[in-house]
Amino acid sequence: MPERPPAARSAASRRASDSSPSAKRKKRDHVELKVEHATPERGARGASTSATRASPGAPPFAPPGDWPEVLRLIKQMRAAGGAPVDTMGCEKISEDAAPDAKGRRFVTLVSAMLSSQTKDPITHAATARLVAFGCTPEKIAGTSVEQLDALITPVGFHQRKAGYLKAAAAICVERYDSDIPPSVETLTELPGVGPKMAYLVMNVGWGKASGICVDVHVHRIAERMGWVPPVAYSANGTPRKTRTPEDTRVCLESWLPEEEWVEINPLLVGHGQLTCTPRAPKCGECLVNALCPSAFAESKPDKERRARGSEK
Numbered sequence: 001m002p003e004r005p006p007a008a009r010s011a012a013s014r015r016a017s018d019s020s021p022s023a024k025r026k027k028r029d030h031v032e033l034k035v036e037h038a039t040p041e042r043g044a045r046g047a048s049t050s051a052t053r054a055s056p057g058a059p060p061f062a063p064p065g066d067w068p069e070v071l072r073l074i075k076q077m078r079a080a081g082g083a084p085v086d087t088m089g090c091e092k093i094s095e096d097a098a099p100d101a102k103g104r105r106f107v108t109l110v111s112a113m114l115s116s117q118t119k120d121p122i123t124h125a126a127t128a129r130l131v132a133f134g135c136t137p138e139k140i141a142g143t144s145v146e147q148l149d150a151l152i153t154p155v156g157f158h159q160r161k162a163g164y165l166k167a168a169a170a171i172c173v174e175r176y177d178s179d180i181p182p183s184v185e186t187l188t189e190l191p192g193v194g195p196k197m198a199y200l201v202m203n204v205g206w207g208k209a210s211g212i213c214v215d216v217h218v219h220r221i222a223e224r225m226g227w228v229p230p231v232a233y234s235a236n237g238t239p240r241k242t243r244t245p246e247d248t249r250v251c252l253e254s255w256l257p258e259e260e261w262v263e264i265n266p267l268l269v270g271h272g273q274l275t276c277t278p279r280a281p282k283c284g285e286c287l288v289n290a291l292c293p294s295a296f297a298e299s300k301p302d303k304e305r306r307a308r309g310s311e312k
């Protein structure tokens, strides 16, 4: 187990020395409730210590006051690398895939389009096959859907994505001088490109922090760490049972400083691949387990069952 840093250690020892039920979990200090209004599209940039409304109907939300320390500890864990996203994310393959920035942007777009519903190694291998074949807008636009399909299989929904790739490449040639569209709005006009993908491509391809790319890992970990409220609200203020990745994006952008927007995706994706996994997260190895409200939550029933068994 990695050595726990002083802040985490002291929090854990405080918990151990106070045995009252209410003290079993560290009470998190939330920050001062001073409401700043954030638009749903673009958060209160740089706001990190005040409550914000992610949407007009939502009550104010303040992130846990310890979020900078949690983020620092996650960065510390992630400094060693070792996650699939560190070598096979769409940020990585494009570095060697084309001779100039324009060409790399297109490979980044292609890699992002292949990545949905697909594991990183499969996306990486399929992108590499396209690069070897010739991953330029002209070449992809001039290739049959059947051949593209054969090149990208076994990527998830490969048949449909082959059609999207060909159509998107043709648009890049015709409307953008063989470059990729330059904004979230124009990227999402491409077939098969949704907002999550567009934010990632803007961040990586254009180097512009246009928004936070919230995938399943970022969505799950933000919920587990209490970085989003437990209830999502529609624009008219109606609470919704199910929180979507888009709810999470809007909320995170309302308080996370903009300089963290690009890095937060690979940071949390790697944390989700290595430690905070969807099932059976490795909380015992996680440096933020003294601060995380969900730490060991998934193993509680087992503990309780064992305790009940020993009482009999």
Ligand code: SF4
Pocket: 224, 225, 275, 276, 277, 281, 282, 283, 286, 287, 288, 289, 292, 293, 294, 295, 296
């Ligand atoms: S303590 Fe557990 S649930 Fe919380 S971030 Fe770490 S691995 Fe995830």
